[in-house]
Amino acid sequence: MNFNYAERMSNLKASEIREILKVTQRLEVISFAGGLPAPELFPIDEIKEVNRIVLEEDGESVLQYTTTEGYNPLREWCADRMNKRLGTNFEYDHILITHGSQQALDLSGKVFLNKGDIVLCESPTYLAAISAFKAYECNFIEVPTDDDGMIISELEDLLKTTENVKMIYVIPEFQNPTGRTWSIARRKAIAELASKYNVIVLEDNPYGELRFEGKTLPSIKSFDNSGQVLCMGTFSKIFCPGYRIGWIAGHKELIQKYILVKQCTDLQCNTIAQRDIAKYLELYDIDKHIEKIREVYRERCDLAFNTMEREFPKEVKFKKPQGGLFMWIELPNKINARDVLEKCLERNVAFVPGGSFFPNGGHENTFRINFSNMPNERIVEGIKCIGEVLKEYI
């Protein structure tokens, strides 16, 4: 067939994770691959109840078209939540409800990126952000990153010397894939650079509520005086991902542009989903629910970490994250994690090789472990298995 695609299509390839996820749908597979929440924690009965109530109370509007901006009580909740936790100062009209965080990434590309523009990102960074932005034909420069976040001097050097930097994309809490958390000093510093160099910072924060230890840190946005920082949130990890409801928050002028772009992209988010979630937040205690998730993930994280310490060869490097869903593993340079994965898949254990998280390639000696989706005994069994395969290589 002779189809005539847009040029951008040559930049896009299927997400490695979603391809691996197809394998992991087999029940016998122990999967550390996806970023899937633990489904046994979904508040199924409560959701049944809120859906019944919203349909009974207001079925005709709940099933109808609604505004692009999103349901106002939900926008208000998002603003309040960020203000309370993250030191921001939002009102409901600083918020656009999006079809999951992923759509906020896509809309950000649409609002800001011309072909050939530069996106600066952590090295490594979230794989699906890379593909969202790539659709707008940008290029990436990976900013050297350590345990405290991007190295600020390196970031400033890049901002000074690089043309057409449009956006800096960061995940300062329990980063995907590394699990790292930015220091307060670095958060403050990047907000200052955003203002100085007139460049957008997109602060992604899907895991921030899932902190296992220590105190919540102020967001990058809380240090923003110029309006150049936008921040994102999602119900996928604290409620459930099936609803596809997230949000983006920022300066009103920017959010107006996002609304315009969302309007021509998909008109609006699912009305029912927005109303169900708003009703849940009204009737139930989401903090209690999140505490339950946090407990379970903390235990799984500890268990995975302790098992790795016991079972992985000592040449393998990893650290325990303060929260979130992921751990990051570095193998000796000569070992390719894709080979390790192949051997593990033969034994029904899956994870994601780290190479895909580097937009400019390399780093094939790394991989990512998700610890939220498997019960305890399978975590131990799966990590042991990876350990055995690693011992064959080292």
Added chain:
Amino acid sequence: MNFNYAERMSNLKASEIREILKVTQRLEVISFAGGLPAPELFPIDEIKEVNRIVLEEDGESVLQYTTTEGYNPLREWCADRMNKRLGTNFEYDHILITHGSQQALDLSGKVFLNKGDIVLCESPTYLAAISAFKAYECNFIEVPTDDDGMIISELEDLLKTTENVKMIYVIPEFQNPTGRTWSIARRKAIAELASKYNVIVLEDNPYGELRFEGKTLPSIKSFDNSGQVLCMGTFSKIFCPGYRIGWIAGHKELIQKYILVKQCTDLQCNTIAQRDIAKYLELYDIDKHIEKIREVYRERCDLAFNTMEREFPKEVKFKKPQGGLFMWIELPNKINARDVLEKCLERNVAFVPGGSFFPNGGHENTFRINFSNMPNERIVEGIKCIGEVLKEYI
């Protein structure tokens, strides 16, 4: 503030319809503006029931992430439905479930359009398709169109003489905004031109199920031998729009590209929405439900048309559509429908001026009437009011 947007942003402006819809949220306004279904026909009790059942039967997967392609039983239903009604030959994997039809438009832009590419469309055409494609910085050429669809000789002349035509966008059934339906001969002819000139035809069909008279016609896709025709569908007009579930169907190679692009745009559609709708289709008789909608809209269409015949000055031209949601009105050349709208809004009656439906402007003497959303007595009252305002102008 000094924000640095992408160039495409200068092409986008807020949809006039959605701005007018904000006005029409006031209960006293008689609105012929949106394309809103009649909410009193939504199957609220049945939806409550199917949501309860899917959460009880399979809550953990219903609330979890799922595949980008969509829920297979739902994809299968879409394929079967099109095959039965429209003479196509689809299987489930020719279908991608989308976040409403609007997302299928957006993804089409992403898959096919480079900056400066040409989209051919009916004159006039669906306003939100114009804005969806404009985000990809294409240009539009309006193809002269009569009561039977695009004039084929004019279309072929354009295909012969224009470079970079990537897509022909058409709504062959009860077109938005004109209410017109393409003849079978024209459907066949455009499919042949698509093959001859190697250009994509995007066949949008949101209203096809809402036929008030005559027989269902074969789709353009049913005449397609080259794979160049893609067709779209939606649950918004036959079920309810709040779910934001639609689909696009076509050659497997094309659908693979759409899946790739949807993956980086928003990962997947709402899992719960897909499961609710699939369960409804399994447990209830959607044909019976659609028949009910059809009856009500037929009556409202007749009523609006008859009232217009009685109340509008004889210089005003309009025709009765065979189905759908819309009627198209042409005023004498010198009259600007935006002025008429202003006067009508003062009297709490709204419609959409026709100018916005022409991507290259002009035709300010036209407007669109939606007849599906208002009860009978308000239809009569509203049309009378427009008639009175028109008499002041003519």
